[in-house]
Amino acid sequence: AKAIRELGFVEPTPVQVQTRTKVLAGNDVIAMAQTGTGKTAAFGIPIVEKLDPAKKAVQGLVLAPTRELALQVCRELKAIGKFRGIVPAAIYGGASFTKQVDEIRDGAQVVVGTPGRVLDHIRRRTISFSELEMLVLDEADEMLSMGFEKEISEIIESLPKTRQTLLFSATIPDDISRLTKRYMGEAAIVSVSGDNIAAKEISHFVYLVSGDGRPKDMVKVIEAERPDSAIIFCNTRDETQVLAKFLQNVGYNADWLNSDLSQKERERVMTATRSGKVKFLVATDVAARGIDVSHLSHVMNYSFPESLEVYVHRTGRTGRMGRAGAAVSLIAPRDIGNLYYLRLTYKIYPVEK
Helix, strand or coil, X not given: CHHHHHCCCCCCCHHHHHHHHHHXXXXXXXXXXXXXXXXXXXXXXXXXXXXCCCCCCCCEEEECCCHXXXXXXXXXXXXXXXXXXXXXXEECCCCCHHHHXXXXXXXXXXXXXXXXXXXXXXXXXXXXXXXXXXXXXXXXXXXXXXXXXXHXXXXXXXXXXXXXXXXXXXXXXXXXXXXXXXXXXXXXXXXCCCCCCCCCXXXXXXXXXXXXXXXXXXXXXXXXXXXXXXXXXXXXXXXXXXXXXXXXXXXXXEEEECCCCCXXXXXXXXXXXXXXXXXXXXXXXXXXXXXXXXXXXXXXXXXXXCCHHHHHHHHCCCCHHHCCEEEEEEECHHHHHHHHHHHHHHCCCCEEC
């Protein structure tokens, strides 16, 4: 309670209230919750409550789709467990393997990691899950869409069968359903979105465009919307550079983020974005997964996503923790079909401007 007060939490969010009671009762839990609803604390608080700080062994494992999210979750668990003596360790690719081994051996009770690096530790026998009590799959639909199903299955097969499993996902597609049937008991369901998966605080808008001259169309939309800050999503890496350079040339503080950048370059761009030096972050989905930018006023779709689940994840970057946000999309003739299915499937009805 002292740590939570120190973090500035005043009132729990709905997903935190519903999840905690079920986790403390010992249930497996499937939670359908948008990014930004407080889901890290929803599993972080009961993990800190349930695990034994006197036992210097890995008792909790959190799998996350990206190193950025793994680090973010690890920081939050460290803050929540500050006065309980619960120590988390983040393990992910691109960082020192030896340092991660040392952190595990020094008695980390919770490991937060990406599937590839966790599996690497398992295969090298540098981590033991014999004392594991809780497994969390964070942003499970993101992990599966990134092609981690095989790694996740191999990891779960190596864990104790008596563990408690918590799965958090913005959407529950078929591959998630298969995973839950295979590896979870009779799970309690937590859904904080009702029939409409979109966060209530997000307003959805579309601008109809021809599809030609998109960079100029994007500038017109920015001038009309006047966002305080925005992530602008593109479907390809080339689009991110083309658009970011175009925005820079017309006087906007913009930069791009895609998987071609080194980890050092990605961290530079993200630091500039969080500090407000970069007002418009132009990114692909792969690069933006797991990043957390506070107080984002707009999410913009420069190119409309092919997958409806991707639309939900993109737009969930704004309207976080009860704040208002706007999701704005450029819609060319070829996007009309996907826009129709968005309305039909998720009951999201963007307003035409």
